[in-house]
Amino acid sequence: MVWLNAVLQGTLVGGLYALFATGLSLAFGVMRFVNLSHGDLAVASAYIAMSLSATLDWNPLVILVIVLPGALVVGYLLQRLLFDRIVGVDPSFQIVATFGLGVVIENLLYEKYTADTQGLDVGSLKLSGFKINDKISIGWLPLITLGCAVLVLSGLALFMRRTRLGRAFRATSDDADAARLMGIDIRTVWGVAMAFAVATAALAGVLYGTRSSFDPFGGPVRLIYGFEAVIIGGLGSLWGTLIGGVILGVAQAIGRQIDPQYGELAGHFVFLAILVFRPTGLFGKGQLR
Amino acid sequence: MTDAILSVESLDVVYGDFQALFGVSLHVEAGETVSIIGANGAGKSTLLNAITGLATVKAGTVSYKGASLAALAPHKRVAAGIAMVPEGRRIFQSLTVEENIVVGGHTARSGPWNIDAVMAAFPLLERLRRRRTDGLSGGERQTLAIGRALMANPDLILLDEVSLGLAPIVVKQVYDAIPTVKSNGTTVLLVEQDVKRALDVADRFYCLLEGRISFSGRPGEVSQERITDAYFGLPGSHSSGGR
Secondary structure (H helix, E strand, C coil): CHHHHHHHHHHHHHHHHHHHHHHHHHHHHHHCCCCCCHHHHHHHHHHHHHHHHHHHCCCHHHHHHHHHHHHHHHHHHHHHHCHHHHCCCCHHHHHHHHHHHHHHHHHHHHHHHCCCCECCCCHHHHCCEEECCCCCEEEHHHHHHHHHHHHHHHHHHHHHHHCHHHHHHHHHHHCHHHHHHCCCCHHHHHHHHHHHHHHHHHHHHHHHHHHCCECCCCHHHHHHHHHHHHHHHCCCCHHHHHHHHHHHHHHHHHHHHHCHHHHHHHHHHHHHHHHHHCCCCCCCCCCCC | CCCEEEEEEEEEEEECCEEEEEEEEEEEECCCEEEEECCCCCCHHHHHHHHHCCCCEEEEEEEECCEECCCCCHHHHHHHCEEEECCCCCCCCCCEHHHHHHHHCCCCCCCCCCHHHHHHHCHHHHHHCCCECCCCCHHHHHHHHHHHHHCCCCCEEEEECCCCCCCHHHHHHHHHCHHHHHCCCCEEEEEECCHHHHHHHCCEEEEEECCEEEEEECHHHCCHHHHHHHHHCCCCCCEECCC
16 A cells, blocks of 8 residues: 555656656757756746745735746747747757856845745645545645646647647747748747746746745756656657656655655666666657647 | 849858859749759759748848848748748658648738648648658658648749659659649749759749859750750850840
């Protein structure tokens, strides 16, 4: 029963990893762009939610109605004003520029909020849940997080399949120059893709902040988990991202069940095993699907 | 010249240290079919890329309907009425046949072509409508690329090496589609290595040799020998033919 519980709790944590990974997968799928500041943007969103929550005296989850639209705008502007200049050029420019942006965000957060750890107070929701039996219980917050991941990925999948802009996303992902020959404004596509990416990072950041403490320098760790979920699921595959997040979460939970210190290590081992035996990930082909 | 839908004047295109086009000038009148012939590496595709905006122009001008295209991004040139069937087809792999056609109409430019008109003109595509594109033959992919470009309702369509890599019988089928392409008055600028095919459908032609126009004329008014000389850069070929 303890193993079943580990798998269940790992699956729920996997929802959070999938949310961290969704934006990375989207940005890579549409424009082959790797944003190393993704985790820092998520942590910054948690801080902004904390400040707004204190100012407005609203529940941090309700604050999402402000944070998410704001993140969409920030993502679009980041792409148009900064990232557009480094898409399609030497990848080292992407690494240096986005790593630099991450450092700037971390230091701004440090200046504003100090290095003290913080958390988002969602009241009794944090510890409430329901029991399946004497040994297995499920928390509402992890369940909400997994539900958000499924909802976001379902929404994105529908958007890709059913809308004109979604088709443009997929065409741009396949062949950006050919997409331009179809009359697609690929800079707008890139801008919208980054807007979605930052919004999902913000959602992940706020949900993370409701269940764990965070500090200004926690972004890179979130980035690593996101990357591992993307690589396990397969680059550019949205549903693969969810599966990748769940596999990572389950691996960590099982590792932790063996020995509390093995949790993160087990996740990294699974990630490395996928890199060695299936470098394209479980569902990845490089394009958005 | 007054009816020119496309004018290219003294065009230079440079890739890094390599100059691909040297002072290329040509014009295409509305309703014409003009072929650009030339050997591999002559600069034909670069010329089309400069017209669509995919290649950066170093010097010279490209004008469409009397206005310079310099300030227009590639997607705006499509909205203005210039569509292209690119070399290698460049079909979108993650889209179905139908989605590929629909995405060709992304600009929603008004005109006679829509998904039903394309399917009616190319019944082959109707049969393949729901298929993924990775299993399509070369001829099916080329037909799809042509149908997709028509969805932009272009006034000028650029066809880049439409016969490349296709079996002769398939090439014939593809060239048989050109009257369909032109059926609504669309002007055609065709780039081709297959000289005979290109000249058979052309009202006029230009020959490109190592980035320069080496010869131009009307197919019926110029001897095969002079065209061959211009194509291969043999002595005495740098002149203008029929016009």
